[in-house]
Amino acid sequence: MTPKFSSKEIHFLKTDSDETLAGPPETYYSDLVHARTGQIQNFEQRLEKAKIPGKNFFCSVVRISGDLTQERLEKARDVFEACFESLLGKKSGQTKAKTSGNRGLWESLDERSFILAFWDYTQKRKAENLITSLKEKISSSLETRILMGAALSPFHDFSRSETMANALKAIDHAAFFGPDHLVYFDAVSLNISGDRLYQLKMYEKAVQEYQKGLELEPKNINLINSLGVCYGVTGDLDRAMEEFEKARDLSPGEIMVIYNMGLIHQIRENADKAVIYMKKAHALNPEIFEVELLLGQLLLKQKQHDNARTHLEAALELDPESGPATRMMGELFLELKDAVRAGQEFNKAVKINPSDGAALSGYAKAMYDQGKNLKIALTFARKSLVLEPDNLIFKARLEEITRSWEKAEQNREPGIKSA
Structure with missing residues (x-):
């Protein structure tokens, strides 16, 4: 008589969302979407109410990496604010805190991470250059590495609030490459988000992420396999x-x-x-x-x-x-x-x-x-x-x-x- 394996001992195989990825992040910012923190809800509400000409905007999440003293962490907020004001080209003396003027808005998520949205740009390439410039300025001012994730709207059928969520998923994606990377939201970001939900045993939401990823890349093997695994662990063989x-x-x-x-x-x-x-x-x-x-x-x-x-x-x-x-x-x-x-x-x-x-x-x-x-x-x-x-x-x-x-x-x- 040979006992059967426990179901806990036999597992479906999944790979990292991209074989070039180095490893998972210590903190998943996409968790904030499900936790519905006050900062996220506040930013989401302000973004929904914002008057955005042409409906085009970029949303980005910034994390300051490295070991920083408390004094430098306190400085980080001022640095971010100054860099953001510079990015938007605002004049000295205008309202600073959590700007929600004609060109953008931002919110601190914690002492070393921030989320922002900006618009009023003529070309996507120029907006991407502004994001790269922001990363370089913050990194130079604080003498540390900067991790960033960004998402564009309109993109596919994502709403404004979903674009905010996509930026959070993009920085999780960036974290797989290390603490000094910038990644724009894509199907791999959704695969990573789905894998995180799978890890948390939130299988229905994981299925939705994989399916959404397949809308962007219908022939993505990792996404198809991950979707199959999700069905498998829930018994839909x-x-x-x-x-x-x-x-x-x-x-x-x-x-x-x-x-x-x-x-x-x-x-x-x-x-x-x-x-x-x-x-x-x-x-x-x-x-x-x-x-x-x-x-x-x-x-x-x-x-x-x-x-x-x-x-x-x-x-x-x-x-x-x-x-x-x-x-x-x-x-x-x-x-x-x-x-x-x-x-x-x-x-x-x-x-x-x-x-x-x-x-x-x-x-x-x-x-x-x-x-x-x-x-x-x-x-x-x-x-x-x-x-x-x-x-x-x-x-x-x-x-x-x-x-x-x-x-x-x-x-x-x-x-x-x-x-």
Whole structure:
């Protein structure tokens, strides 16, 4: 009997929204859209009421990077204000604080970040030059790096408030490149925003972001795959497979898509098809941990012990601290009647994750098969069932060990205490 993987251990594959990205930001400014902070609501209301000639405007979010003293952080607001007034060409003596005159407005989000909108420019290129100039002036004045995200309106079918949100998503996008970048909102920004919502388990909103991104770039493989993953984790396997098939048709050699299609078959308990897809994924790249892990598990279920061992060992080479892979090696040795080696593997798995019910149950079984440490085996078997009360395999093992323990106690000589 081989326990199934927990749903928490088998994951759909997603990539970074762009393989050139360095890593996620420490702070996601797009979270402010969902948190509806006072600053965001205030700026949004002012932007909606603003009289913008021609309806064209740019919205930008600015973050001052680097380690700054409190004194320099306090100076940052004055620097930003001065640079913004200079950008708009306002005359000395005009109203300064949070300007909402004829050409723009701004708001501080915190002590080191600001959001602004400006209009009254004749060409998009000139507006972009103004944004670059603003970045350079603030950076020079504070002698630090500046991170910026910007969004244009009108763009696609986004409203004014959505343009503000797009600028926040754009600075999240910029943060992936490091603390001194400027990025304009695009489909990748929406992919990053969707990934953040996915991370927060806000799946419906994530789906909306991916779909909106696909309106901008209908053939974006990452967006299509991400949309499929979202459908998959919410249980809509038919729609998930539809998206993965679209992605496969566009890019037949995309390993994450092939893997995800195989995972759908595994979830549907169509093991033969799942193995076919996992083997295709392995052929494309034999160094993907998730592929080796799932392929090893599937082959173990089919009693292909030698092949299963090969892939589980490959998974452990890629991630030596993987509890699931270590535990599956234990299950393999149990099936091969090598209780000693099984016990060694389960021991490692329990050390990696003391709350792994399958590893605890397997360890108990391995000790029982060796005919030793029955009291410890009984403790582990009981704990495994506490963790997963409905697991029939764990129940059967506990009953087997309990009978053996009770029989040993009955046969024990009077006056001799059990170990």
